[in-house]
Amino acid sequence: MSFRNSDDDLFEESRMSFGQHLEELRWVLVKCLIALAIGCCIGFYFAENVVKQLKVPLRKALDNYELVEAKDQMVSEQGYIDPDLAPWMDESRYVPQKGLVDPVEILKLLQSISPDIGEKVELNPYLFSAVDFDRERLKELSGRLANQTADANSDAAQLKAVWSRIPKATQIKIADLAKKSEVNGADVGLLVDAFNVVAGKDLHSDAAFSEQLAEPDQGLLARMFSKPVEKPLARMKTYLRENSKDEAANRQLNRALVHSLFQNQLPPLKRALGELTMWVPLNNEPQSLAPTDGFLIWLKAGLITGLLVALPAIIWFLWTFVAAGLYPHEQKYVYIFLPVSLALFFAGVCLAFFFVFAPVLDFLFSFNKAMGIAPQMRINDWLSFVMFLPLGFGVAFQLPLVMLFVNRIGLISVEAYIEKWRIAVMAISVLSMLLTPADPISMVLMAAPLTLLYFLGIGMCKWMPAPTSDNPFDEATV
Numbered sequence: 001m002s003f004r005n006s007d008d009d010l011f012e013e014s015r016m017s018f019g020q021h022l023e024e025l026r027w028v029l030v031k032c033l034i035a036l037a038i039g040c041c042i043g044f045y046f047a048e049n050v051v052k053q054l055k056v057p058l059r060k061a062l063d064n065y066e067l068v069e070a071k072d073q074m075v076s077e078q079g080y081i082d083p084d085l086a087p088w089m090d091e092s093r094y095v096p097q098k099g100l101v102d103p104v105e106i107l108k109l110l111q112s113i114s115p116d117i118g119e120k121v122e123l124n125p126y127l128f129s130a131v132d133f134d135r136e137r138l139k140e141l142s143g144r145l146a147n148q149t150a151d152a153n154s155d156a157a158q159l160k161a162v163w164s165r166i167p168k169a170t171q172i173k174i175a176d177l178a179k180k181s182e183v184n185g186a187d188v189g190l191l192v193d194a195f196n197v198v199a200g201k202d203l204h205s206d207a208a209f210s211e212q213l214a215e216p217d218q219g220l221l222a223r224m225f226s227k228p229v230e231k232p233l234a235r236m237k238t239y240l241r242e243n244s245k246d247e248a249a250n251r252q253l254n255r256a257l258v259h260s261l262f263q264n265q266l267p268p269l270k271r272a273l274g275e276l277t278m279w280v281p282l283n284n285e286p287q288s289l290a291p292t293d294g295f296l297i298w299l300k301a302g303l304i305t306g307l308l309v310a311l312p313a314i315i316w317f318l319w320t321f322v323a324a325g326l327y328p329h330e331q332k333y334v335y336i337f338l339p340v341s342l343a344l345f346f347a348g349v350c351l352a353f354f355f356v357f358a359p360v361l362d363f364l365f366s367f368n369k370a371m372g373i374a375p376q377m378r379i380n381d382w383l384s385f386v387m388f389l390p391l392g393f394g395v396a397f398q399l400p401l402v403m404l405f406v407n408r409i410g411l412i413s414v415e416a417y418i419e420k421w422r423i424a425v426m427a428i429s430v431l432s433m434l435l436t437p438a439d440p441i442s443m444v445l446m447a448a449p450l451t452l453l454y455f456l457g458i459g460m461c462k463w464m465p466a467p468t469s470d471n472p473f474d475e476a477t478v
Helices: 018-045 047-078 086-092 103-113 135-147 156-164 168-177 185-199 220-225 232-242 247-261 293-323 328-371 379-396 399-408 414-419 421-435 440-463
Strands: 094-101 274-281
Touching: 018 047, 018 293, 047 086, 047 094, 047 293, 047 328, 047 379, 086 094, 094 103, 135 156, 135 168, 135 185, 156 247, 168 185, 185 247, 232 247, 293 328, 293 379, 328 379, 328 399, 328 440, 379 440, 399 414, 399 440, 414 421, 414 440, 421 440
Parallel strands: none
Antiparallel strands: 094 274
């Protein structure tokens, strides 16, 4: 084994002044900035695609959350999940959404596609039916109608207008109904038919309803100094003046007038709607809550991508500056360790992005599910989360090189690494807790590979042991 005299100065003939060193450092920094600028140009060009890729794990986690919620809802409603729907939901990523639909509009839609569909079906939402009447108040309603008994909601003229449009034979039956002791289903049908006849007439054109159907004052002073008056019935009257052949609107207005006249005797007016289940594809997208979010996200993604692209060149330029002051055998260390360091860094980043994000997000969203809070991620917050976690993994994966460096300078021996491995595992757990978000999943996913890297570091220390000579930089040990 050969030894070099530590007093030998290999760079005696190539000494530079302090100013020359500063000039060399300035030129190195300029090259680093040029590399960073080129990397950022590449990053800005691919920023849109980078953001799309960064959204993939978040969208997948949000879709999984919504899919689980949909299945739980099915179980709570019917006690089980349809065996033919569960696998289809997982494969196609569709979930059910319930809403109310107007059967008349559905029929109109079908008839617009094929006029023969439902041509014999009369589906009018503005016809009175038995559900629009309360049997307990049926006698009171009949008495008011037959005797034109006005109250606070009407006057005798309006009652007379309704009564005059009912056929004579029906009028007699309604008058008898007001005197009966008990009412039955036939009595309800009698009033249903009578009111449907009235709704089909020109009730809204009667002068008794002129004040109720008067258009609101839309003058300048009224708009400036008073609250706008909403009179939907008046607006319908205006519409019918221009569209007199719209039978549905005509019946709808007359039905509303009849109901307002007997609002104390009739249940609240409501549209007959049906519940319909629709299957919609999962399409969860991160949200942008500020006008500048889109630009800032593009800028941040471009800068991060540019830094990662330029990182090898920046490290190389800095290394060339440092290498000028090292012995040749010392430079060999960097040529070995620099590629390994970059490989470990990018391995940690890839591990975090491809294998850690999904279980971490599923774990975090499980708390949203437990508390009944729907997760709605802001893209700016998500991008910060994406940067923090892979960076922590990339830095933590430098552990084998740190162990080798500490061993090479003689601070910790290989035997100490082996003897204190339990303490090292505990330290790794603490480090994983500090470098990851506040969840056990990401901590475990970082601690497990770091533990393996710790034993890899022990192997590297055995493969490249510390110098045994008095010169710690003995070239023969490399």
